[in-house]
Amino acid sequence: MQQVSSFRNADEGRLYLVPTPIGNLDDMTFRAVKTLRDVDLIAAEDTRHTQQLLNHFDIHTPQISFHEHNTESRIPELMAKLRDGMQIAQCSDAGMPSISDPGKELVAAATAASIPVVPLPGPNAGLTALIASGLVPQPFYFFGFLERKHQQQAATLTTLKNRPETMIFYEAPHRLVKTLAVMTEVLGGERPVVIARELTKRYEEFTRGTLAEVHEYFKNHQIKGEFVIIVQGNEHPEEDNDNQQGTPMEQIDRAIADGLTTNAAIKLVAKQNGLNRQKLYKQYHHI
Structure with missing residues (x-):
């Protein structure tokens, strides 16, 4: 069991998850603007895109890139900064971090290290x-x-x-x-x-x-x-539907038989069952 307070210790590092507008800049919240101004560093999916947002709101916080192609190399660097007490805001180009955007791997690393993760509400x-x-x-x-x-x-x-x-x-x-x-x-x-x-x-x-x-x-x-x-969902689902029956390994095998690649099948089964995709990948391949 783990219980982490978001704001109890003022000196500890925190990861803020900051949603950004999906189109209309007026949807940026006061709290989101304040957070981006107050943190020490912004981890942005595309620093050029985020810079336009920062310019609009007169925010001068430094940025570092954090996207799907540099996740593995960036996480150790960002985690070291968080452990040193740095306040970091993570944002994607539009909407909520981690929702079809980068973010989930850094959140997982921070929570595993008992570093507070503070989510801000916003556009999705x-x-x-x-x-x-x-x-x-x-x-x-x-x-x-x-x-x-x-x-x-x-x-x-x-x-x-x-x-x-x-x-x-x-x-x-x-x-x-x-x-x-x-x-x-x-x-x-x-x-x-x-x-x-x-x-x-x-x-x-x-x-x-x-x-x-x-x-x-x-x-x-x-x-x-x-x-x-x-x-719209299926109001009359077939009673013999068994796509999510059996173990995750059996579900992966069925998805592959239906035409998915192995990686796509693992991704789908992980999403349907709320499982960690990387762990499921290793289990399926006996790594």
Whole structure:
């Protein structure tokens, strides 16, 4: 058991998780601005992008890059600074750290070392889209970005098609039509869906309909911006669905048999069962 107070010791290092606007800079909170000003260092996904935010709010705190390609080398460096009492804020380009963005590995390292991790509330594209979707808001299942290849998408969606929860996906504009085509193929064209585009920005819009309808619409219209896909859960799941039955190892084997690569299968099973992906990878490969 571990219990860590966020603010009891003023001299100890802390990791602050600071959400940043997903589009509209007015969504930056007073506390987020104050935190970025007060900390000793900002660990940013893209220092150039974050610098624009800092300039807007007249913040002069130094930055260090922290993204998916330098995670292993940066964590020991950042952990050493935290142990020395440094106050560090971690932020991604937009939205919540760790949610389809860098952050979770540093949080895991800090919590393992009993270093306080202080989360700030703030913008999140998935929840922002969900509450305006008109679909059942809870329970919901957040997935994020699907794999890029058709076969892998189809295999993943097959494991999700019987989930009763409203499902949340992210997608890039150049892949939206292909992803909607696979969803229509696997989940069924009559499944209700809401597509949220350019959330909090000037051209924010919601497209509501069935998967077949919205797929046809976006096939014939210019696509720009960032997208959140909200899919209604299955109100009549098949009783013989066994995608999440058995041990995680058996689930991985089934996902591979359905067409996923080994790494994609491990990632999916880890996400579905709330497991550590790296640990599951080592278990599966007997490392």
